[in-house]
Amino acid sequence: MSEPLLKIEQLGKRFGGFVALDSVDLNVASGERLGLIGPNGSGKSTLVNCICGTLRNEDGKVSFGGAQIDGLIAHERTRLGLARSFQLPRPFHTMTVAENLHVPLIYTVGARSGHHLSAADLDARCMELLALVALDGKARQMPRDLTQVEMRKLELARAVAAEPKLLIADEAMAGLSHSEVEDIVKLLIRLNERGITIIMIEHIMRAVMAFSQRLAVLVSGKKIADGKPDDVIKDKDVVGAYLGT
Amino acid sequence: MRTPLFILIQAVIAVALYLAMHFFGNDYLFFAGYTVLQFIVLSTAWNILGGYCGYVNFGSAGFFAIGAYTSVCLFTIGQAPEDIFPAAILPAMQAIFPLPVPVIIVIAGIMAGLVGLGTGYLTLRLRGVFFAIATLALAVVLQTLIVNWSFVGGSRGAYVIPANTVPVFGPYIQYLFALMLLLVIVALTSARLIERSRLGVGFATIRDDELAAEACGVPTLKLKLIATVLSGALMGMAGAPFPFYIGYTEPGSVFDLGYAVNTIAMPMIGGTTSWAGPLIGAILLGTLQQVATVTISSAVNLLLVGLLLIGFVIVAPTGIVGLWQSWFGKGAKR
Numbered sequence: 001m002s003e004p005l006l007k008i009e010q011l012g013k014r015f016g017g018f019v020a021l022d023s024v025d026l027n028v029a030s031g032e033r034l035g036l037i038g039p040n041g042s043g044k045s046t047l048v049n050c051i052c053g054t055l056r057n058e059d060g061k062v063s064f065g066g067a068q069i070d071g072l073i074a075h076e077r078t079r080l081g082l083a084r085s086f087q088l089p090r091p092f093h094t095m096t097v098a099e100n101l102h103v104p105l106i107y108t109v110g111a112r113s114g115h116h117l118s119a120a121d122l123d124a125r126c127m128e129l130l131a132l133v134a135l136d137g138k139a140r141q142m143p144r145d146l147t148q149v150e151m152r153k154l155e156l157a158r159a160v161a162a163e164p165k166l167l168i169a170d171e172a173m174a175g176l177s178h179s180e181v182e183d184i185v186k187l188l189i190r191l192n193e194r195g196i197t198i199i200m201i202e203h204i205m206r207a208v209m210a211f212s213q214r215l216a217v218l219v220s221g222k223k224i225a226d227g228k229p230d231d232v233i234k235d236k237d238v239v240g241a242y243l244g245t
Numbered sequence: 246m247r248t249p250l251f252i253l254i255q256a257v258i259a260v261a262l263y264l265a266m267h268f269f270g271n272d273y274l275f276f277a278g279y280t281v282l283q284f285i286v287l288s289t290a291w292n293i294l295g296g297y298c299g300y301v302n303f304g305s306a307g308f309f310a311i312g313a314y315t316s317v318c319l320f321t322i323g324q325a326p327e328d329i330f331p332a333a334i335l336p337a338m339q340a341i342f343p344l345p346v347p348v349i350i351v352i353a354g355i356m357a358g359l360v361g362l363g364t365g366y367l368t369l370r371l372r373g374v375f376f377a378i379a380t381l382a383l384a385v386v387l388q389t390l391i392v393n394w395s396f397v398g399g400s401r402g403a404y405v406i407p408a409n410t411v412p413v414f415g416p417y418i419q420y421l422f423a424l425m426l427l428l429v430i431v432a433l434t435s436a437r438l439i440e441r442s443r444l445g446v447g448f449a450t451i452r453d454d455e456l457a458a459e460a461c462g463v464p465t466l467k468l469k470l471i472a473t474v475l476s477g478a479l480m481g482m483a484g485a486p487f488p489f490y491i492g493y494t495e496p497g498s499v500f501d502l503g504y505a506v507n508t509i510a511m512p513m514i515g516g517t518t519s520w521a522g523p524l525i526g527a528i529l530l531g532t533l534q535q536v537a538t539v540t541i542s543s544a545v546n547l548l549l550v551g552l553l554l555i556g557f558v559i560v561a562p563t564g565i566v567g568l569w570q571s572w573f574g575k576g577a578k579r
Contacts, residue, residue, distance in 0.1 A: 052460065053459075054456060054459070054460075073459070073466075074456075074459035074460060075458075075459045075460075075461075075462045075463055075464050075465070078459070078460060078461065078462040079462050083460070084460055086456075086457065086460070090454045090456065090457040091453075091454075091457075092449065092450050092453040092454060092457065092458075093453055093454075094449060094452070094453055094518065095449065095453070099446075102446065103446060103447075103450055103458070103461040103462075103463065104461040104462055106443050106446060106447075107443075107447065107461055107462040107463045107464075108461065108462030110443075111462060116443070158461065159460075161461075162461060162462055
């Protein structure tokens with residue numbers, strides 16, 4: 001079996017006396033669509049933060065593309081091909097929608113290739129990405145003028161602009177309507193079809209089931225299940241964790 | 246507008262301003278103008294870190310003082326190199342000293358930039374009020390060091406008496422005024438170049454959301470260090486001619502609270518997101534203060550700053566440039 005794209009081994013993270021992650025093991029294969037679920041406070045976002053370098057894990061190790069990345073800071077991990085979207089959209093609010101996408105193009109794609117992208121290149125790539133998320137008509141608008149779903153799409157487009165190998169979408173559908181959720185799921189599947197491995201963290205189960213090829217469940221900082229989605233949601237421990245039985 | 250044209254326009258305005266003031270034949274205009282120009286450099290320098298990156302620096306007086314005391318130090322060495330250097334290198338040192346003011350300005354910029362780098366390493370992991378307090382502490386620490394350093398006069402101060410006249414320029418104040426005009430051109434050109442470069446994009450992401458910036462691949466710590474060095478160096482350069490301007494340098498005047506307050510207030514009033522903001526704020530506030538000094542009293546200067554800040558926080562929290570942009574510029578409601 002080939003080396004997984006992302007390999008998490010015995011990952012541990014504490015906040016004072018609170019154990020947020022406890023010996024978590026998780027592998028993600030290249031091209032895979034993984035759903036990661038768990039009740040509030042189960043450690044999903046902490047896991048994302050440890051993978052992306054926003055937080056430092058105290059125990060265990062994280063490997064990406066075969067190389068250990070624990071010591072790397074967040075922007076170095078992004079440049080290796082590890083991108084994320086945030087649970088609450090965090091656009092650069094003094095920049096237009098298009099300028100928001102320029103940032104990863106300049107600082108990740110440009111830095112990775114070792115040469116600066118020209119202004120024309122930046123604009124062309126930016127418009128291509130905006131068309132992908134159906135925001136091409138909003139390129140010159142400020143993020144404050146976007147709707148909630150458009151903001152989520154901008155967040156995903158900005159992550160994809162970094163040309164990642166792995167994208168972690170952290171609750172990209174929270175607060176959206178039924179049709180908007182479908183919209184985002186389709187978008188994530190399209191991105192996956194372009195070769196991007198995706199970890200989707202979500203509470204909306206119909207979205208998780210529609211998207212995921214594999215499902216992992218975190219509860220109280222521990223991984224309690226990992227497997228095919230249909231099997232995992234019937235797992236006794238998973239049902240117990242969600243229903244309290 | 247391309248940078249060479251921008252520099253040319255500034256140079257034309259600078260020469261016109263110099264000649265206009267020369268035409269009036271009153272040296273006081275040069276003294277007052279020097280102060281306004283000094284604040285343009287200081288507020289532009291502050292804005293590189295405070296406005297572009299969103300890191301509020303209360304230690305401007307500290308960086309300004311590094312420049313001023315670099316001058317005092319080099320001037321003192323130049324007065325009697327035989328007291329300082331061993332005989333072996335004395336002839337070489339006597340040939341070098343006294344250093345011309347432009348060279349002193351460059352050395353002061355390097356010194357203040359290095360202190361900026363050190364300060365950055367120590368403080369840039371802090372944010373918000375914690376960073377602001379740390380920079381304020383830097384000024385206090387520096388003042389304590391200067392007060393206890395007798396070579397530069399300690400608490401009693403030091404005299405730096407330049408020649409009365411300089412070839413071409415005439416009175417020394419006119420020479421200092423011309424140097425400060427040059428520094429304004431350097432500061433504004435640097436700020437505009439930063440603003441329009443990839444560095445400026447990186448700075449703006451730090452100001453807007455540092456976590457998101459890192460997630461987009463922006464090396465935030467490195468960029469903040471660059472900002473601290475550039476900002477500190479320009480402040481130090483603004484401070485270097487000050488001992489020659491004032492003649493008698495003592496810690497109380499160099500570490501004056503007014504520098505910290507003014508260098509923050511001017512960009513706030515003018516607008517912090519553009520090079521034009523600190524320029525407008527410094528001209529407006531600096532000129533008002535000079536007029537108030539002559540017509541009322543210098544004691545009302547800080548009152549003026551306070552009143553204007555309150556007014557702008559209520560009417561135009563993003564400053565004059567921000568107000569302009571909200572009407573006509575990027576993101577304007579149409």
